[in-house]
Amino acid sequence: MSDYRTLTLAEVSVGDKLEPVDIDVTTGLVVCGALATRDFEPVHHDKSAALATGLPDVFMNILTSQGLMTRYATDWSGPEAVVRSIDLKLGAPNVPGMVMTMSGEVSAVDSDSGVVDINVLGENNIWGMHMQGTVQLALPREG
Amino acid sequence: MVANVKDKAVIVGVGNTRFSKESGVSELNLAVQAVKAACDDAGLHPSAIDGFATFTMDANDEIEVARTLGVGDITFWGRSHYGGGAATGSLHQAVMAVATGMAECVAVFRALNGRSGHRFSAGVSEGVMTADIIHWGWYMPYGLLTPASWVAMFTQRWMELTSVTKDAFFEVAHATREYAVNNPNAFFYQRPFDRAEYDAARMICDPLQLFDCCQESDGASCVIVTTPERARDLKQPGVSVRGVAQAAAADQEQMTSFYREEFAAIPEMEIAARNCYEMADLTPDDIDAAVIYDAFSPIVLWQLEAWNFCGFGESGDFVLDGALRPDGRLPTNTHGGQLSEAYIHGVNGIVEATRLVRGSSLNQPAKDVNHALVTSGVGIPTGGALLGKLD
Amino acid sequence: MNEAEQQAFEQEIYAFVGEVVYPVTPAPDDVNESMIRHWCEVLGETNPAYLDQDWAADSARGHIIAPPAMMYVWGQEGFQVTTGRAANAQSNLVETFNRHGFTGVLGTNVKQEYFREVGVGDNIAVQMVIDNISERKMTSRGPGYFFETLATFTNRDGETVGTQRFKVLKFIPQEQPAAAASDDGKLETPTRIASVRGHDNGWWWDAVDAGKVLIQRCTSCQTLRHPPRPMCHECQSMEWDSIESTLDGEVLSFTCVRHPQVPGYPKDPICAVIRLAEGTNLVSNVVGCEFEDMAIGMKVKGVVEQVDEKTALPQFYPA
Numbered sequence: 001m002s003d004y005r006t007l008t009l010a011e012v013s014v015g016d017k018l019e020p021v022d023i024d025v026t027t028g029l030v031v032c033g034a035l036a037t038r039d040f041e042p043v044h045h046d047k048s049a050a051l052a053t054g055l056p057d058v059f060m061n062i063l064t065s066q067g068l069m070t071r072y073a074t075d076w077s078g079p080e081a082v083v084r085s086i087d088l089k090l091g092a093p094n095v096p097g098m099v100m101t102m103s104g105e106v107s108a109v110d111s112d113s114g115v116v117d118i119n120v121l122g123e124n125n126i127w128g129m130h131m132q133g134t135v136q137l138a139l140p141r142e143g
Numbered sequence: 144m145v146a147n148v149k150d151k152a153v154i155v156g157v158g159n160t161r162f163s164k165e166s167g168v169s170e171l172n173l174a175v176q177a178v179k180a181a182c183d184d185a186g187l188h189p190s191a192i193d194g195f196a197t198f199t200m201d202a203n204d205e206i207e208v209a210r211t212l213g214v215g216d217i218t219f220w221g222r223s224h225y226g227g228g229a230a231t232g233s234l235h236q237a238v239m240a241v242a243t244g245m246a247e248c249v250a251v252f253r254a255l256n257g258r259s260g261h262r263f264s265a266g267v268s269e270g271v272m273t274a275d276i277i278h279w280g281w282y283m284p285y286g287l288l289t290p291a292s293w294v295a296m297f298t299q300r301w302m303e304l305t306s307v308t309k310d311a312f313f314e315v316a317h318a319t320r321e322y323a324v325n326n327p328n329a330f331f332y333q334r335p336f337d338r339a340e341y342d343a344a345r346m347i348c349d350p351l352q353l354f355d356c357c358q359e360s361d362g363a364s365c366v367i368v369t370t371p372e373r374a375r376d377l378k379q380p381g382v383s384v385r386g387v388a389q390a391a392a393a394d395q396e397q398m399t400s401f402y403r404e405e406f407a408a409i410p411e412m413e414i415a416a417r418n419c420y421e422m423a424d425l426t427p428d429d430i431d432a433a434v435i436y437d438a439f440s441p442i443v444l445w446q447l448e449a450w451n452f453c454g455f456g457e458s459g460d461f462v463l464d465g466a467l468r469p470d471g472r473l474p475t476n477t478h479g480g481q482l483s484e485a486y487i488h489g490v491n492g493i494v495e496a497t498r499l500v501r502g503s504s505l506n507q508p509a510k511d512v513n514h515a516l517v518t519s520g521v522g523i524p525t526g527g528a529l530l531g532k533l534d
Numbered sequence: 535m536n537e538a539e540q541q542a543f544e545q546e547i548y549a550f551v552g553e554v555v556y557p558v559t560p561a562p563d564d565v566n567e568s569m570i571r572h573w574c575e576v577l578g579e580t581n582p583a584y585l586d587q588d589w590a591a592d593s594a595r596g597h598i599i600a601p602p603a604m605m606y607v608w609g610q611e612g613f614q615v616t617t618g619r620a621a622n623a624q625s626n627l628v629e630t631f632n633r634h635g636f637t638g639v640l641g642t643n644v645k646q647e648y649f650r651e652v653g654v655g656d657n658i659a660v661q662m663v664i665d666n667i668s669e670r671k672m673t674s675r676g677p678g679y680f681f682e683t684l685a686t687f688t689n690r691d692g693e694t695v696g697t698q699r700f701k702v703l704k705f706i707p708q709e710q711p712a713a714a715a716s717d718d719g720k721l722e723t724p725t726r727i728a729s730v731r732g733h734d735n736g737w738w739w740d741a742v743d744a745g746k747v748l749i750q751r752c753t754s755c756q757t758l759r760h761p762p763r764p765m766c767h768e769c770q771s772m773e774w775d776s777i778e779s780t781l782d783g784e785v786l787s788f789t790c791v792r793h794p795q796v797p798g799y800p801k802d803p804i805c806a807v808i809r810l811a812e813g814t815n816l817v818s819n820v821v822g823c824e825f826e827d828m829a830i831g832m833k834v835k836g837v838v839e840q841v842d843e844k845t846a847l848p849q850f851y852p853a
Binding site for chain 3: 029033037039063069079121123
């Protein structure tokens with residue numbers, strides 16, 4: 001149980017950086033991510049449908065990107081953090097063969113509400129920004 | 144001694160197209176609209192034009208502009224190089240042509256789809272097709288690809304040398320914005336802003352933030368230049384070119400003169416200023432209003448120093464005293480400037496400087512404007528002009 | 535499209551604002567551990583708040599919850615979408631855009647807010663409306679309009695558990711740069727824009743490829759010059775050789791290029807004008823240093839590095 005620590009509000013300050021994480025964008029992740037989020041749009045599992053849209057291969061659906069971004073935030077904070085919002089600007093597609101690097105930084109700490117804003121960037125090595133935005137987490141005041 | 148063309152050429156007509164982010168028309172369409180508007184303003188038929196002056200960067204052939212407008216024979220065309228350095232450079236060409244009799248009536252124009260077509264913010268990253276390619280090669284691999292990035296490099300050092308802060312940049316941006324609020328053709332018409340909005344805008348290249356940078360615009364501007372004799376017969380009060388000069392200083396590069404002993408300086412503009420004042424027999428005290436090239440907010444400050452309105456490092460205090468405001472020492476960029484009206488490469492500035500001398504600016508200062516300054520871009524070979532009332 | 539046509543078109547699309555895309559629709563599956571576990575498995579999620587009953591029982595919540603990012607998952611239409619979706623207000627709006635040439639589509643923003651956590655056994659209902667449509671905008675993709683849907687999620691007790699705003703750009707496609715796929719279908723990694731090498735500068739870049747930064751020297755008057763040029767500006771001699779720089783230097787000015795981001799370049803590169811110990815200036819990058827720690831006058835030391843697959847450049851570190 002004690003394996004899982006959750007950061008307290010007092011431990012966090014604006015400017016704190018999250019350790020970057022690399023996500024290998026594989027066909028498996030794209031297709032299985034689409035299925036796990038019940039997104040059966042053909043462009044996420046059928047390469048011929050993706051090619052018809054002008055992209056070289058199937059591409060990651062938004063729900064998977066959202067899942068990866070909240071995972072990145074709560075992996076940092078620990079499990080008692082409550083996710084309040086995720087606000088994403090969408091950029092270039094994630095296509096198999098790419099590596100997406102997620103990085104993040106605490107941009108606001110509201111000691112009244114206990115809510116922490118984390119600016120997160122997910123950038124792939126081919127086309128650049130895949131997603132960029134803010135995850136808000138409510139952190140406990142005491143451990 | 145400087146060559147003297149004082150009062151040998153007169154601006155008799157000015158014209159702007161609608162400025163927008165998406166003109167939906169060709170650059171030729173914009174060019175002929177602007178020239179026609181300037182002809183109408185002067186009370187001239189396009190067939191009166193016998194010469195053209197524009198930028199090497201302009202995509203319109205003079206002969207196409209002439210055919211489209213119904214201009215007949217033309218005996219002069221000249222282009223000025225170096226981006227925004229050509230704003231008064233093209234006026235310079237027209238003045239020389241008229242003063243020497245090579246042409247009698249020259250249209251100075253610039254037309255661009257600067258937002259919906261090729262964007263300046265794309266910098267040189269979209270492929271360079273000119274002889275400059277070796278030059279840009281010293282900067283491109285490192286990421287210095289855009290005008291903002293080059294100007295930022297000068298700005299950072301100039302701030303360090305002078306201790307001028309962003310308070311002064313904001314004052315430049317805010318003064319022009321307040322003027323634009325009254326100008327229906329300005330991008331920021333009826334859209335004032337405050338320091339909080341300025342500070343919150345995204346960083347482009349430190350220390351330049353979004354509102355330190357000019358618009359990217361579609362549109363065209365034109366002024367018609369002719370002889371004093373002919374000017375007296377036309378519809379509008381003539382605005383005489385008292386002085387006009389171009390200059391490139393030693394060790395000049397295009398936007399990247401980083402190899403000078405002290406590069407936080409614009410010696411080329413100082414040369415243009417000295418020559419203009421001498422030619423016009425005027426001093427800074429004689430200048431009542433100005434249109435100072437404002438692709439970026441700090442470059443207005445450097446030019447105030449180069450034109451001797453204040454000493455080196457004093458421009459911050461000068462503007463913070465309200466100098467650029469309607470009742471200030473030097474009401475400046477009263478159309479809203481390129482920061483807030485539109486970026487027509489400085490030729491919209493010549494239009495506005497002419498209006499200031501005519502007394503017909505939308506933000507005409509209460510005092511008499513006997514002489515107005517207009518300048519070209521910074522960081523490049525550049526120039527300026529001093530305009531006054533035709534006697 | 536002339537002004538009158540645009541007005542008529544805008545009237546047609548703006549009529550969609552407020553239209554219901556989905557009425558309140560309960561999810562086909564109640565929130566359940568199996569779907570949560572499948573989702574976590576793929577996303578690489580190990581959060582015990584979603585997965586570990588024992589941990590969760592002792593936690594502040596007292597029970598496991600569904601990952602908040604699954605909020606939209608519960609109400610998804612199923613496999614039948616592979617053969618098309620039933621017409622609704624959103625598809626009709628999209629069809630209207632398509633008919634007028636706004637065939638391009640791009641999801642630009644999605645924002646989810648979560649008001650309540652959701653436990654196993656609950657059922658999430660979704661309702662969606664077309665919330666707003668922008669004025670015509672010129673975008674980098676082409677002229678277009680943004681429309682935004684608003685989905686509201688409620689639990690079995692009718693309490694709102696969250697909302698989702700999804701913004702979509704419909705645009706008239708302009709010519710796009712070719713997708714970065716090479717002939718064999720492999721994705722090509724973009725690199726920095728290379729310097730063209732000519733008579734006067736090629737030798738300098740060739741030396742960089744070999745790991746050296748050279749400075750051109752006039753063999754007649756010994757004056758150093760950079761960037762290279764064919765003639766000495768001091769004595770007009772055209773004879774020259776070069777010396778190798780120690781790459782000891784001092785920062786004369788710097789900037790961080792944050793916008794626009796260009797493919798092939800690191801994010802937010804720091805560029806600087808550096809005065810080399812030999813006396814000439816060089817533009818380069820400063821790396822291994824936060825922007826906040828940059829200062830004019832700081833001492834730096836350079837080294838030639840391979841910055842991407844194709845490009846070698848001098849890069850400077852704080853000395």
